[in-house]
Every structure is written in structure tokens, then in C-alpha cells.
Amino acid sequence: MSDAKLVACADIDVEKARSLANSTVNAKAFGDWRQMLEQIACDVVIVATLHDSLAEISAAAVSHGRHVLVEKPGGRRGGEIEPVLLAAERAGVRVRVGFNHRYHRALRKARELVDAGVVGELMYVRGVYGHGGRIGYDHEWRADPTRSGGGELIDQGPHLIDLARWFLGDFISVQGFAETFYWDMRVDDNAFMLLRTATGRTASLHVSCTEWKNTFSFDIYGKSGKISIRGLGGSYGTERLTLYRMLPEMGPPETTSWEYPMADDSWAVEFAEFVDDIRLARDPAAGLKDAIAALRVIEQIYEGSGA
Numbered sequence: 001m002s003d004a005k006l007v008a009c010a011d012i013d014v015e016k017a018r019s020l021a022n023s024t025v026n027a028k029a030f031g032d033w034r035q036m037l038e039q040i041a042c043d044v045v046i047v048a049t050l051h052d053s054l055a056e057i058s059a060a061a062v063s064h065g066r067h068v069l070v071e072k073p074g075g076r077r078g079g080e081i082e083p084v085l086l087a088a089e090r091a092g093v094r095v096r097v098g099f100n101h102r103y104h105r106a107l108r109k110a111r112e113l114v115d116a117g118v119v120g121e122l123m124y125v126r127g128v129y130g131h132g133g134r135i136g137y138d139h140e141w142r143a144d145p146t147r148s149g150g151g152e153l154i155d156q157g158p159h160l161i162d163l164a165r166w167f168l169g170d171f172i173s174v175q176g177f178a179e180t181f182y183w184d185m186r187v188d189d190n191a192f193m194l195l196r197t198a199t200g201r202t203a204s205l206h207v208s209c210t211e212w213k214n215t216f217s218f219d220i221y222g223k224s225g226k227i228s229i230r231g232l233g234g235s236y237g238t239e240r241l242t243l244y245r246m247l248p249e250m251g252p253p254e255t256t257s258w259e260y261p262m263a264d265d266s267w268a269v270e271f272a273e274f275v276d277d278i279r280l281a282r283d284p285a286a287g288l289k290d291a292i293a294a295l296r297v298i299e300q301i302y303e304g305s306g307a
Contacts, residue, residue, distance in 0.1 A: 004275060008040040033057055037064050043278070047071060048098075051154070052147045055080035058095065062087045067278050069271065071098040073158040074291035076149025077299060085288040096274045096284035097291040099162045103266035103273075106229045106241040107163065109258055110220060113243060114167060119222030124202040125167055127160045127218045130211030131235075133183065137209070143185035150307065151187030153178045154298055156207045160218075161294040162286065164195060164203035167220055170293065171195040171203070174300040178307060182210045191301060225253065233264045 006024045011017040014031035021027040030036040037045070037060055045061035047054055047070040055075035061068045062084060074097045075081040088095045101107060113119065130152075141147045142155055165171065173196040178188035193205040214235045220227040225245040231237035239260040244253040270286075277284045 004044075004271070007042050008036050010036040034060065037061060037066075043067060044069065044274075050141055050147050051076050051149045055084055059084045059087055062091055062093055062095065065091055065093060067093045067274075068095045069098060069274055070095065072162075072291065073097075073149075073154055073295055073298075074288065075295065076154070078292040078295040081288055081292050081295070085292070088288065094274070094277050094282075094284055095288050096270075096277065097286050097288060098270065099159065099286040099290065100266040100270045101159045101163055101232075102166060102286060103269040104232060104239060104264065105260040105262075105266075106231075106239045106258070107218075108269075109241050110218075110227050110229060111166075113227060114220065114222070118225060118243065118245070119220065119227060120224035121222060122168060122201060123221050123223060124204070125164050125218065125220050127164065127203070127205045128208075128211075129156045129160050129216050130206070130208035131156075131214045132212040133189075133209045138183040138185040143183070143187055145187050148187060150298065150302060151178065151180070151185070151191075152189050152207050152209045153191035153301060154295075155209075157191055157193075157205075157298055158291070158294045160205045160207060161193070161195075161203075161297050162290060163218060164205060165290065165293060168201040168203060169197045169199070171297060172198050174297050176301045176304070178301055178305045188305070188307065193297070193301060195297065233260070239264075 006027045008028045008030065009017045009020045010030040010033040014029060017029035021029040045066045045068050047057045047068060049057060054070055058068050058070045084095065148154060176191065176193035178191040180189050183189045189210055190208045195203040216232045216236045218229045225243065228242045231239045233239050240257060242255060242257045244255055246253050274284060
């Protein structure tokens with residue numbers, strides 16, 4: 001991490017690009033990302049834009065031989081990402097997708113506990129992720145299906161789907177629906193999912209922008225215990241993990257809790273791992289195939305809902 005530095009940035013609002021460039025030494029600002037790719041020599045390009053340009057810019061960066069960290073969902077549909085995947089394989093570069101929730105402290109601890117067999121064989125997970133929007137939310141870019149590709153399902157949904165896949169595996173059965181209950185917009189404000197793997201492991205997930213109080217909860221159920229995660233820091237509340245271990249005599253479980261009141265370091269940990277991916281020439285743990293898998297679930301929900 002210490003030898004990674006910002007050398008250039010681009011934004012359609014060039015003043016924003018200049019503001020970011022001025023935060024470091026000798027970085028250049030551009031109002032056109034194409035010009036930046038042509039003129040700047042760099043190893044990594046970070047793509048953090050509206051959904052409708054994520055895949056386009058990623059594909060261009062890959063074609064210039066750059067490694068890419070692209071924000072989730074990576075594109076509006078899986079079909080937008082597949083050409084990026086093929087191009088990256090041809091160019092021999094690494095592309096990581098920003099599923100940073102895997103790197104929250106509580107989720108890292110959960111992964112450690114699951115891998116150690118502390119809760120036994122996994123059976124199912126249950127997740128809820130939501131916020132309450134804000135005045136004018138229905139007129140922002142997320143409410144425009146052309147730019148966003150959908151509503152709450154494609155906004156916060158990819159994080160929950162990715163976490164569920166991370167613990168349970170690929171889903172072969174997808175049920176659910178996306179609905180607009182409250183906001184006056186052409187995209188969904190709530191989505192409900194019931195997903196199953198080939199072995200019957202199940203994920204019950206709900207994403208919402210009518211939650212009113214920002215909420216994140218993710219529960220992992222094994223045959224000998226349960227992991228309960230609440231909060232993501234900030235407006236979502238202090239990040240906590242509680243482990244419930246079933247005793248031989250059953251009854252009240254043995255309970256252990258961890259609390260993480262410090263600042264969120266998930267993006268820093270994610271980027272550090274990506275630097276290692278590049279140095280070690282290994283496939284990123286959260287890559288384009290993971291993004292495509294999450295988007296395929298989203299596509300099926302939208303198709304079933306008539307979106």
C-alpha cells in the first residue's frame with residue numbers, strides 16, 4: 001500500500017477532478033477519462049461512476065493494459081461485463097469488483113469462524129440491508145433505469161447477494177420480486193429474494209429504501225451455532241458480531257460478542273489485497289465472475305417482476 005499513489009483522476013466535473021488531484025503531489029486532472037487513459041501511464045485504474053459507464057470504462061482500461069478495480073455492480077447486466085472478462089483474460093490483467101462488504105471487520109471475523117468450523121455445516125443465511133432515502137431521492141440518478149439499470153435491487157442488492165454466495169456457494173434456484181411501494185420512480189424501492197444452492201443451502205434476503213432507519217443485518221446459521229452481524233458503522237450503527245454456539249444439552253447457547261466501533265477500513269483492506277493480487281498474479285477473490293453471478297440473480301428477479 002505505501003508505494004501506491006494517485007497519479008491522475010478524471011471526472012465530467014473537472015473541478016471535482018482537480019480537487020482530488022490537488023490532494024496529492026503531481027497528480028493530474030482530466031475532464032475526459034479517455035484522454036486520461038491515452039496520456040497517463042499507470043498500473044491500476046479505479047472506476048467509480050454511475051452504473052451505465054462502469055463496464056465501458058473498465059473495458060477501455062483493460063484494453064490499455066491496466067489492472068482495474070471497478071465499483072459494484074460492475075455494470076447494469078451480466079452481458080455488459082462478459083466482454084470485460086474476456087478482454088482481461090486476453091490482456092493478462094486483473095479486474096477486481098468492489099464488493100467491499102466482504103472486508104468489513106465483522107464479515108472478516110465471520111469468514112474466519114465459518115472456515116474454522118465453529119458453527120458447523122452451514123444451512124442458510126438471512127440478510128436485510130436498507131436505508132430511508134432522502135427528499136428528492138426519486139429524482140436522482142438511481143431512480144433513472146437507463147443510468148442505474150434498476151432500483152434498490154441493483155443498488156444495495158449486489159452486496160447481500162455477494163455475501164450470501166461467499167458463504168453458501170452458487171445459487172441455482174432464484175425466486176423473488178422487486179416492487180415499488182413508496183417512492184414515485186420507475187425503479188424498485190424494495191426487493192425480496194429466496195435463493196438456493198444445488199445442495200439446498202438457502203438465502204433469504206431483503207433490500208429496501210423504505211427502511212427509514214438505516215439497517216444492515218446478516219445472520220449465518222450452521223448446524224451447531226449462529227453468527228449474527230449488525231451494523232456497518234456510521235448511520236448503520238456500530239458494527240457488531242455475536243456468536244451463538246449450541247451446547248450439547250441445547251437450551252440457551254454460549255454467547256460471545258465482538259464490537260468494532262472504529263472507522264471502517266474495508267476499502268483500504270480491499271485495495272491492499274488487490275495490490276497483492278497484481279503482485280502475485282492471482283485472480284481477485286471478488287472478481288468479474290462474482291459480479292456476473294450477482295447480476296444474473298438480479299436479472300432473474302427483474303424478469304419475474306416484469307421490470
